[in-house]
Amino acid sequence: MSLQSIKYTRGSLEILDQLLLPVQSKYLPVRGVEDGWKVINKMQVRGAPAIAIVGCLSLAVEIHPEEFESKKSLRQELEGKLNYLVSARPTAVNMKIAADELLVLANDLTKxxxxxxxxxxxRFLNATEAMLKKDIADNRAIGAHGAKAILQRVAAAAGAPMSGPVRVLTHCNTGSLATAGYGTALGVVRQLSELGKLEHVYCTETRPYNQGARLTAYELVHEKFPATLVLDSMVAALLRAKNVAAVVVGADRVAANGDTANKIGTYQIAVVARHHDVPFYVAAPLTSIDLHIPSGDHIIIEERPDREMTHVGEHRIAAPGINCWNPAFDVTPASLITGIITERGVFKPAQLKEAITKLLET
Ligand SMILES: CSC[C@@H](O)[C@@H](O)C(=O)COP(=O)(O)O
Incomplete structure (x- = not known):
């Protein structure tokens, strides 16, 4: 069974504390919106889809025992608390999109x-709870589309009817821990494995928070996938030496032109992948795509505390007194992205806006 980052039954929410992994597996109760905001902000739960799901479910557990005088007072409470949850971390768009959709629902029901x-x-509780199932179904579809795209491309490059097993590289953590289950980029890896087509997966350490070394490596060992950890600084050497067929990463926000914000370090991997002629895929649900912004220049990049760079756990590794710059994300230009893998298919960045607009209309 794959790891479970979110445990929910009506009125009760717990998250696996990702600050303690892989040393300790401990679930934390989330009793309401205040707890939800804190666990997201402190990164005890992280990953764009998981942030949105935990945020919305924290509101569900808060309102579950409450009684409201009127629909208007319920709507007001929902609006204020959803906006508050959006402020917990700025870069991933999933919580904002979920909040907007839930507010439309609240407005419709009020009327x-x-x-x-x-x-x-x-109805509000049902809508938040539906996010858990939908996310897993979306991730399975992302996995299927992504694995197919990678295998087709490898086969076409070799002029062969079918691809053999492939080696892939991923960055950060996009698996069961970052989602309701299955994962996005890691869902593609999972699907390759289910098809018997995963020769090897490489994961980066992902400094400074080490999502790769702590979380992705933990998931890969748990799943018994053939996997190897590399340092972030090894990617060029890896792509030169190890015949990697594709890079596949997740996304926190994809702009209308396909520019993609993802974990810091993603951009330089994309540059290196282009240099080595290795296809670079972004795997993300539609809830990570922000058609309201034309390009990545409009994405707010979260800056995290220096301590995440200067310390590993309680241990200081950087010289005291040194200045630090710690952006948690970077933006990979669309021109470096081979395809954006969604639950509705794989799109070239230039096709994204038109294709998604059409899909949303239907
Ligand atoms: C399916 S998770 C996609 C992204 O959210 C992931 O790649 C990432 O950048 C996570 O960043 P984090 O700071 O750990 O929340």
Whole structure:
């Protein structure tokens, strides 16, 4: 069974504390929005889809025991708390998109005279709970589309009818821990494995928070995938030496032109991949795509505390007194991206806006 980062039953939410992994596996109760904001901000839960799901479910557990005088007061509470949750981390767009969708629902229900306040609360709880199942289904579809695209490309390059098993590289953590389950980029790896087509997966350490070394490596060992950890500084050497067929990473926000914000270090991997003629794929659900911004220049990049760079756990590794710059994400230009793998298919960055707009219309 794959790892479970989020445990939810109506009225109760727990998250696997990712600050303690891989040394300790401990679930933390999330009793409401205040706890939800804190576990997201402190990165006890992280990964764009998981942030949105935990944020919304923290609101669900908070309102579950409450009684509301009117639909208007319920709607007001939802709006204020959703906006608060969006402020916990700025770069990933998933929480903002979820908040916008839930607010549209709340507004519609407020106006609907056939719905009373109890039914409105019920419908809101149902909508937040549906996110868990949908995320896993979306990730499975991403996995299937991504594995197919990579294998087809390898086969075409070799002029062969079918590809043999492939080696892939991934960055950060995009697996069960970063989602409701299965994973996005790691879902592609999982699908390659299910097809018997995964020769090897390489994961980067992902300094400074070490999502690769701590979390992805943990998932890969748990799944018994053939896997090797490399340092972030080894990617060029790896692509030169190890016949890697594709790079596949996740996304925190994809702009309308395909520019993609993802974990710091992603951009330089894309540059190196282009140099070595290795295809570079971004795997992300539609809930990570922000058509409201034309390009990556509009993405706010979160800057994290110096301590994440200067210390590993309690141990100081950097010279005291040195200045630090710690952006948590960077933006990979669309021109370096081979394809954006979504649950609805794989798109070239230049096709993304039109294709997604059409999909959303239907
Ligand atoms: C499916 S997770 C996609 C991204 O959120 C992931 O690649 C990433 O950058 C996570 O950053 P984090 O700072 O750990 O939340």
């Amino acid at each position: 609907d005279d056939d719905v009373d306040v109890a039914a409105m609360k019920q």
